[in-house]
Amino acid sequence: MPRLAYVNGAYVPHDKGAVHIEDRGFQFADGVYEVITVEQGRLVDEEGHLTRLARSLAELEMDWPMTARSLRIVMRELIRRNRVRDGIVYLQITRGSAPRDFAYPAGVTPTIVMTARRMNLHPPERTERGVSVITIPDIRWKRRDIKSVALLPQAMGKQKARTAGAFEAWQVDDDGFITEGCSSNAWIVTKDGVLVTRPASNLILNGITRQSLLRIAGELGLSYEERPFTTEEAYEAKEAFISSATTYAMPVTQINDRVVGNGRPGDLVTRLRAAYRSYATGVPRHAA
Numbered sequence: 642m643p644r645l646a647y648v649n650g651a652y653v654p655h656d657k658g659a660v661h662i663e664d665r666g667f668q669f670a671d672g673v674y675e676v677i678t679v680e681q682g683r684l685v686d687e688e689g690h691l692t693r694l695a696r697s698l699a700e701l702e703m704d705w706p707m708t709a710r711s712l713r714i715v716m717r718e719l720i721r722r723n724r725v726r727d728g729i730v731y732l733q734i735t736r737g738s739a740p741r742d743f744a745y746p747a748g749v750t751p752t753i754v755m756t757a758r759r760m761n762l763h764p765p766e767r768t769e770r771g772v773s774v775i776t777i778p779d780i781r782w783k784r785r786d787i788k789s790v791a792l793l794p795q796a797m798g799k800q801k802a803r804t805a806g807a808f809e810a811w812q813v814d815d816d817g818f819i820t821e822g823c824s825s826n827a828w829i830v831t832k833d834g835v836l837v838t839r840p841a842s843n844l845i846l847n848g849i850t851r852q853s854l855l856r857i858a859g860e861l862g863l864s865y866e867e868r869p870f871t872t873e874e875a876y877e878a879k880e881a882f883i884s885s886a887t888t889y890a891m892p893v894t895q896i897n898d899r900v901v902g903n904g905r906p907g908d909l910v911t912r913l914r915a916a917y918r919s920y921a922t923g924v925p926r927h928a929a
């Protein structure tokens with residue numbers, strides 16, 4: 642069964658999918674995207690991702706290429722045609738193609754590309770052992786709240802992580818506070834058992850998983866604070882973890898050369914991961 646992509650209104654073989662050489666996504670990173678996880682055939686946090694997509698488009702004064710309703714239908718069709726039960730849908734919208742000129746061109750049709758692929762969402766070597774992160778300076782622009790495809794700083798950061806044998810790189814602002822990972826939000830649990838994650842602002846991407854985890858934490862009666870934290874505070878934390886569409890809540894057991902807590906995934910992140918997974922799949926959780 643050939644893998645299919647959706648490109649500007651047509652389902653095409655994945656390896657034949659193409660956009661124009663003057664697409665503004667290609668030339669200016671003038672585009673936005675979303676990654677939505679599919680677990681047991683369900684689109685996880687679909688509403689949240691589409692709400693954020695609408696916001697990203699509005700911030701860049703970009704048009705929707707199709708109605709949100711049609712977009713939902715195409716996502717489902719792509720999942721079906723690619724037989725994805727567990728995996729992701731990637732969707733990208735750019736302003737479209739036009740002769741190269743920095744300012745926004747008038748009257749262009751946005752480009753839309755969607756792909757779907759299978760993925761192991763629960764690799765035990767990560768979920769059961771936890772992952773390691775390194776810290777790097779945050780060198781990005783100041784509109785990190787827009788989920789734009791301008792990801793070069795994050796690609797550089799992830800490469801540094803890979804070279805160091807780590808899973809993720811936590812970016813640190815000029816005042817020593819962690820902003821977020823290169824493709825995830827950053828969390829710690831203090832010695833008193835309080836969940837801490839940086840508040841939403843222009844300085845981080847307000848993760849949809851982050852938002853759902855905060856809601857679930859509230860439902861579970863866990864205490865949490867939305868405030869910045871430093872690398873030193875993270876070293877001393879009882880637990881640390883990252884969150885994103887593809888990782889859910891993933892334990893972090895090492896930060897640079899420091900072991901977090903007892904070096905094993907903590908209780909709170911384990912509970913949150915299980916609760917998020919139940920929410921994602923619609924299967925009620927059992928009392929842990």
Ligand code: PDD
Binds near residue numbers: 885
């Ligand atoms: N990344 N922060 C950054 C910089 C991100 O790129 C992401 C997501 C997140 C988490 O957001 P969410 O919970 O909505 O996935 C935070 C996606 C997964 C990616 O680029 O692949």
